[in-house]
Amino acid sequence: xxxxxxxxxxxxxxxxxxxxxxxxxxxxxxxxxxxxxxxxxxxxxxxxxxxxxxxxxxxxxxxxxxxxxxxxxxxxxxxxxxxxxxxxxxxxxxxxxxxxxxxxxxxxxxxxxxxxxxxxxxxxxxxxxxxxxxxxxxxxxxxxxxxxxxxxxxxxxxxxxxxxxxxxxxxxxxxxxxxxxxxxxxxxxxxxxxxxxxxxxxxxxxxxxxxxxxxxxxxxxxxxxxxxxxxxxxxxxxxxxxxxxxxxxxxxxxxxxxxxxxxxxxxxxxxxxxxxxxxxxxxxxxxxxxxxxxxxxxxxxxxxxxxxxxxxxxxxxxxxxxxxxxxxxxxxxxxxx
Numbered sequence: 001x002x003x004x005x006x007x008x009x010x011x012x013x014x015x016x017x018x019x020x021x022x023x024x025x026x027x028x029x030x031x032x033x034x035x036x037x038x039x040x041x042x043x044x045x046x047x048x049x050x051x052x053x054x055x056x057x058x059x060x061x062x063x064x065x066x067x068x069x070x071x072x073x074x075x076x077x078x079x080x081x082x083x084x085x086x087x088x089x090x091x092x093x094x095x096x097x098x099x100x101x102x103x104x105x106x107x108x109x110x111x112x113x114x115x116x117x118x119x120x121x122x123x124x125x126x127x128x129x130x131x132x133x134x135x136x137x138x139x140x141x142x143x144x145x146x147x148x149x150x151x152x153x154x155x156x157x158x159x160x161x162x163x164x165x166x167x168x169x170x171x172x173x174x175x176x177x178x179x180x181x182x183x184x185x186x187x188x189x190x191x192x193x194x195x196x197x198x199x200x201x202x203x204x205x206x207x208x209x210x211x212x213x214x215x216x217x218x219x220x221x222x223x224x225x226x227x228x229x230x231x232x233x234x235x236x237x238x239x240x241x242x243x244x245x246x247x248x249x250x251x252x253x254x255x256x257x258x259x260x261x262x263x264x265x266x267x268x269x270x271x272x273x274x275x276x277x278x279x280x281x282x283x284x285x286x287x288x289x290x291x292x293x294x295x296x297x298x299x300x301x302x303x304x305x306x307x308x309x310x311x312x313x314x315x316x317x318x319x320x321x322x323x324x325x326x327x328x329x330x331x332x333x334x335x336x337x
Contacts, residue, residue, distance in 0.1 A: 009150070013133060016154045020122045023162070027118045030236065031111050040106055044116045047096030048123025048165075053131075055092045060084055082207065086164075086199035093120045093165045094192055097172060107176060108298045109246070110239040113169025121165035125158035159228040160202045166232065168195040170239050177246075177302045202228075243298075244269050250297035259322055260293065261329055268293050289328060296321045 028041055063084055097116045101107045107116070133150055171191025175184040247269035254260040267273045268290055280286045299318045303311050 009133060012150045013130065016129060016150050017126055020126055020154065020158055023158070024119050024122050027236070028115055030240075031115050036112055036115050037106055040100055040104060041115065041119050044096050044100060045119040045123040047099070048093055048120035048125075048161075049127045050123075052089070052092035052096060052120065052124050053127045055095075056085075056089045059088045059092070063088070082200055082204055086196045086203060089124065089161075090164060090168065090192060090195045090199055093117075093124055093161070094168050094172075094195070096120045097165070097169050101172070101176065107173070108295065109177060109243055110170040110173030111236075111243055113171070113173035113176075114166045114236055114239055115169070117166035117169025118162045121161035121163070122158055124165075125154075125161040128157055128161075129153045156206070156228070159232070160199060163228060163232045163235070164195040164199040167198060167235060168192055170235060173239070177298065246301050247294065247297045250300045251293060253300070254293075254296065254322075254325075260325060264293060268297075285328070292321065292324055292328070296325060 024041065024045060028035060028038070097107075097113065097120060100116055107113070129150065132153060168191040171187050171194065175187030175191070178184045178187060248265065251260060251268055252265050255262055255265055263279060267279050273279070274286075274290055277283065277286070280289060296318065299321060303314055303318065
C-alpha cells in the first residue's frame, strides 16, 4: 500500500459517491406529480448511510453469536449472505421509510415510496462501499484493482440496494392508499418480503456464479448490470403509470362535481402538458396548483372503501384541500359550468 494508492482510491470513491447522489437526485426529479421535500429525502439517505448499516452490523453480530455455533465458519458466512444479511438490512432500511410515514404527511403514493426507497438504498450502498474499499486497501495493488472494486460495487451493490428498497417503498405506497387495514398491513409485508427475496436472490447469484465464486468472472458479471437497472426502470415506470391513472379518474370526478375546471383533466395527469406555461401564467403558481390537485386526487383515492365513520374524519383534509382549490381556481371553475 502506497500513498498514491490511497489517493487514487479516495478520488475514485469521491466520483462514485457523487454519481450515486446524482442517481438519487434524478429519481427525485422523475417523481413528476408531487416531488418530495428535499430535507426528507436527505434524512432517508442519511438513515441509509448511517443508522441502517450500524443497526444491521449489530443485529448480524448478535445473530452470529446466537447461531454461529450451529454452523461451520463457511456455513454461517453462506447463511449470512443468503438470508440473514438481506433480512436484517432490508428491515433496517425499511425503518427509515416508515419513519417518514409516522412523523410526516409527505408520503402519499407509490412513487414517493420509490424515491425514499432509492435514497435509503443508495445511502446504504455508499457506506458499504466505503467499508469494503478501505477494508481491502492493503490488498489493492494498482489502478485496475481499485477500479474493479469500486466500480463493480458501485454498479452492483448500489443497484440491488436501490432496487430492493424501492420495491418495498412502492408497495408501501400502495399500502398507504389502501382503505383497509388488512390491505395496508399486507402491502407492507409483501413489499418487505419481496425486497428481501430480491436481495437474497442477487446475493445467491453473486455467491455461486458471480465474481466471488471460484468459476465466476468479474468482468463477465458486469453484463448482468443492465438487467438489474432495466428491472428498476420497469418498476418505476409501472408506479408512475399507476399514479397517472389515479389522477385521471379522481380529477375527472372533481370536474363532474363542479369542483375543478375542465382543463384540469387535460393538464395535471400529463407531465409534459403540466410543465408547459400556457395553462397558467405564473410558474410558481403552476407548481402550487399541480401539487394541490395531485394531493386532492391521492387523498380521494385513499378514502375509497373506508367505513363511513373513518371516512367522515379522514375527509376533513379533503374538504380543506378542495376549499384551497376553489380559492385559487374559483373564476375558472365558474366559467367551466
